[in-house]
Amino acid sequence: MNTHDEDFMRRAFDAATRTKRDGGNEPIGAVIVRDGKILAIGANEVTTSCDPTAHAEMVAIRQATSNLKSSDLRGATLYSTLQPCGMCTMAMIWSKVSRIVYGAGRDDVHQMYFEDRHMDTLDYINDAYRDDISLEGGVLKPECAGLYNPPEADVPVEEQGNL
Numbered sequence: 001m002n003t004h005d006e007d008f009m010r011r012a013f014d015a016a017t018r019t020k021r022d023g024g025n026e027p028i029g030a031v032i033v034r035d036g037k038i039l040a041i042g043a044n045e046v047t048t049s050c051d052p053t054a055h056a057e058m059v060a061i062r063q064a065t066s067n068l069k070s071s072d073l074r075g076a077t078l079y080s081t082l083q084p085c086g087m088c089t090m091a092m093i094w095s096k097v098s099r100i101v102y103g104a105g106r107d108d109v110h111q112m113y114f115e116d117r118h119m120d121t122l123d124y125i126n127d128a129y130r131d132d133i134s135l136e137g138g139v140l141k142p143e144c145a146g147l148y149n150p151p152e153a154d155v156p157v158e159e160q161g162n163l
């Protein structure tokens with residue numbers, strides 16, 4: 001873990017809390033940092049923008065690359081409150097993010113937040129052509145996991161977005 005990981009994760013946590021409170025979106029937040037500077041703060045906007053691709057990580061990547069006028073985020077770290085899904089993981093590989101840090105992992109929360117049953121999408125990182133991307137989970141894990149339904153929660157089917 002790096003010195004400021006918890007500080008940046010806290011910013012992602014705040015973004016997650018805000019998007020739930022203000023828009024009723026699932027509370028997921030993401031922050032992109034390079035050279036100690038925040039390039040973008042994104043939050044899940046799927047419900048408010050009627051866009052299934054508007055995950056917090058995607059929103060943050062679009063904001064950062066747009067601000068930089070470059071699609072290359074090499075050297076940047078992306079913080080997410082929840083283990084990224086396959087779509088976001090692929091987007092991070094394509095955007096050349098160097099480091100991925102997440103709070104709660106898929107075993108810490110209900111399966112409703114993930115798209116697949118068995119495959120761990122973070123295996124994509126291991127299978128990617130790139131060898132300059134690293135991954136770390138569990139930063140502020142208790143706080144981040146507290147944003148979500150726990151694994152054993154009895155969530156009504158109509159509230160499970162992945163079914």
Ligand SMILES: [Zn+2]
Pocket residue numbers: 055056057084085086087088089
């Ligand atoms: Zn995602």
